[in-house]
Amino acid sequence: MSVRDAVEAPPANSMTRPALTVEGISKAFGSTIAVRELSFEANSGEVIGLLGPNGAGKTTAIRVLSTIYPPTSGRFAVSGIPHTKPSAIRPLIGVLPESAGYPLHQSGAEFLRYYARLFGHTAGRAREIAEVLLMEVGLAERAASSIATYSRGMRQRLGVARALMNAPSVIFLDEPTLGLDPAGQRQILALIRNVARERGATVILSTHFLDEVEEVCSRVIIMNRGDVIAEGTVAEIKRKAAPRTARVRVPEEMLDRALTAMRRAQGVTGVDSVEGEPGWLAVAFERGATEGERGVANSAIRSLLEANVPILSLELEGGRLSDAFLYLTGEEKL
Amino acid sequence: MTSLAHAESAIERPSGPSAGWLVVAGQELRDIWFSARGQAIIVAYSLLLSLLTYLAASNTELNIIDQRDTVNLVTQIAMALAVVVSLLFSADSISGERERETLESLLLTPVPRREIALGKLLAAVSVWPVMLVVAIPYIWALRAGTGLFADAVLAGLLVGTLLVVAFASLGVIVSVFSASNRLALAATFFIFVVLLAPTQLPLSGWVGDLIVQVNPMTAGSTFLQRIIVKEHAWGDDLHLLIAPIAAALVVSTIAFIVAGRLRLQGSFGR
Numbered sequence: 001m002s003v004r005d006a007v008e009a010p011p012a013n014s015m016t017r018p019a020l021t022v023e024g025i026s027k028a029f030g031s032t033i034a035v036r037e038l039s040f041e042a043n044s045g046e047v048i049g050l051l052g053p054n055g056a057g058k059t060t061a062i063r064v065l066s067t068i069y070p071p072t073s074g075r076f077a078v079s080g081i082p083h084t085k086p087s088a089i090r091p092l093i094g095v096l097p098e099s100a101g102y103p104l105h106q107s108g109a110e111f112l113r114y115y116a117r118l119f120g121h122t123a124g125r126a127r128e129i130a131e132v133l134l135m136e137v138g139l140a141e142r143a144a145s146s147i148a149t150y151s152r153g154m155r156q157r158l159g160v161a162r163a164l165m166n167a168p169s170v171i172f173l174d175e176p177t178l179g180l181d182p183a184g185q186r187q188i189l190a191l192i193r194n195v196a197r198e199r200g201a202t203v204i205l206s207t208h209f210l211d212e213v214e215e216v217c218s219r220v221i222i223m224n225r226g227d228v229i230a231e232g233t234v235a236e237i238k239r240k241a242a243p244r245t246a247r248v249r250v251p252e253e254m255l256d257r258a259l260t261a262m263r264r265a266q267g268v269t270g271v272d273s274v275e276g277e278p279g280w281l282a283v284a285f286e287r288g289a290t291e292g293e294r295g296v297a298n299s300a301i302r303s304l305l306e307a308n309v310p311i312l313s314l315e316l317e318g319g320r321l322s323d324a325f326l327y328l329t330g331e332e333k334l
Numbered sequence: 335m336t337s338l339a340h341a342e343s344a345i346e347r348p349s350g351p352s353a354g355w356l357v358v359a360g361q362e363l364r365d366i367w368f369s370a371r372g373q374a375i376i377v378a379y380s381l382l383l384s385l386l387t388y389l390a391a392s393n394t395e396l397n398i399i400d401q402r403d404t405v406n407l408v409t410q411i412a413m414a415l416a417v418v419v420s421l422l423f424s425a426d427s428i429s430g431e432r433e434r435e436t437l438e439s440l441l442l443t444p445v446p447r448r449e450i451a452l453g454k455l456l457a458a459v460s461v462w463p464v465m466l467v468v469a470i471p472y473i474w475a476l477r478a479g480t481g482l483f484a485d486a487v488l489a490g491l492l493v494g495t496l497l498v499v500a501f502a503s504l505g506v507i508v509s510v511f512s513a514s515n516r517l518a519l520a521a522t523f524f525i526f527v528v529l530l531a532p533t534q535l536p537l538s539g540w541v542g543d544l545i546v547q548v549n550p551m552t553a554g555s556t557f558l559q560r561i562i563v564k565e566h567a568w569g570d571d572l573h574l575l576i577a578p579i580a581a582a583l584v585v586s587t588i589a590f591i592v593a594g595r596l597r598l599q600g601s602f603g604r
Binding site for chain 2: 063068069091093099100101103114117118119162
């Protein structure tokens with residue numbers, strides 16, 4: 001049965017089962033806790049971004065979930081198969097490790113044929129699969145060339161092809177675009193999108209490139225020093241943590257009145273006149289205000305209007321994922 | 335580029351190989367014997383045997399040892415070099431994958447750890463039959479008049495197989511735990527040299543006898559010498575095979591056990 005068949009006609013009890021369930025996974029190396037209490041669920045076709053600075057625990061998390069490391073505590077399941085059966089999980093997952101090495105003397109086709117055989121395909125099927133995958137990742141013309149002659153981008157695409165070797169339900173990609181030029185990044189991201197959309201595979205994308213996450217991920221998990229510090233959709237994360245600022249222009253003669261009114265407004269954490277720009281105010285709103293970003297801005301506007309200060313111009317700023325990321329990971333320069 | 339859905343329909347999910355060790359061994363054999371490395375080793379080895387045979391067979395002034403000793407020398411050299419080369423490949427088998435950062439991908443396949451190690455061990459052991467086959471014409475050429483060709487080849491095959499299995503297994507054990515390829519090679523060669531040294535020493539007394547019997551290298555070497563040079567019957571010196579047999583069985587069993595503990599990172603040399 002093909003994977004497509006399996007996806008279209010799953011067993012009755014798997015209709016609503018998440019592709020990946022993670023419950024309180026922790027991993028410690030001696031006294032160092034690399035991952036602490038990681039929990040989430042991922043459904044078919046989802047692309048989940050695993051974000052975090054270097055040393056956040058992303059790679060360790062992926063190694064635990066891909067059965068390379070046993071978890072110190074917690075549990076996870078891939079398509080319902082518990083982590084206690086790693087040999088049963090491995091045929092269901094595809095992984096592009098962060099530091100994936102390649103046998104440089106082999107050709108791309110030989111390399112994929114070998115892995116197809118390791119996944120249990122016959123020699124004939126392995127050859128066919130290698131051809132199909134090389135075509136899919138755009139390496140068909142270089143199939144017979146030795147991997148030593150491949151660029152970094154080509155090697156990454158070869159690694160993605162290997163990760164797709166077994167038609168996996170869940171694919172873990174650890175920094176797949178690291179060191180690639182913009183064109184190479186585009187190709188890999190397009191590949192990731194297609195894998196999720198056309199194969200219905202769940203993709204766990206570990207990266208520290210925030211624009212990639214905004215581009216392809218439906219949900220984000222932000223880690224820092226082993227802890228999950230935020231989880232949700234990109235919009236939720238931005239709303240939750242991104243700083244909000246605004247520039248407001250009022251008549252110059254009403255600047256003092258505007259300052260006084262704004263300082264009283266709910267959700268405004270700071271306001272000041274902009275030096276060298278007469279009539280302009282810089283306003284900072286509190287993060288993750290309970291009434292939401294629009295509510296905070298509206299409150300500020302309302303306070304000006306109630307003080308009879310006309311608003312000549314309003315520019316809402318901030319709210320980028322990178323702002324939220326820097327704030328959450330404590331790397332924001334204030 | 336065609337769609338990935340097309341690729342997906344072309345790729346069914348397999349349940350994993352029924353004999354992953356065979357797939358690993360096949361690839362490792364290709365890597366060893368179709369590579370410049372394997373071929374260079376065989377060429378260098380052939381040249382060494384050629385030189386030795388030429389000197390022994392043609393130069394009567396230099397040829398100061400008799401033919402039996404020469405056949406024994408060639409057989410023992412073939413065996414010792416096979417042990418060294420198999421040790422080289424087996425010590426590199428896992429720690430080399432670690433250094434080249436290819437181990438993680440291998441561990442992510444459904445092939446059990448023990449089968450990965452077994453495949454690599456078999457590939458490392460493969461050097462012995464190849465080197466023995468290369469040595470056979472030289473033994474044939476040197477055996478003239480002695481009638482000991484079959485004894486030399488069979489005794490060499492038996493002792494060499496036991497020693498190569500034991501040392502290649504040792505190489506795999508060290509490689510499983512070693513984070514560094516250099517460390518794995520250094521550790522295994524140290525053990526090899528320690529065990530080889532007594533074969534070059536004049537051993538006498540009960541201590542000497544004990545070392546000869548217990549050390550698989552000296553026991554195997556003495557067994558060959560008695561069969562080839564002293565024309566003993568095979569049954570006379572079977573006790574000398576106990577150490578090589580025990581070494582092959584014990585070390586390969588330990589290798590099989592520790593291979594199940596194969597991890598991404600090595601325990602030593604990080």
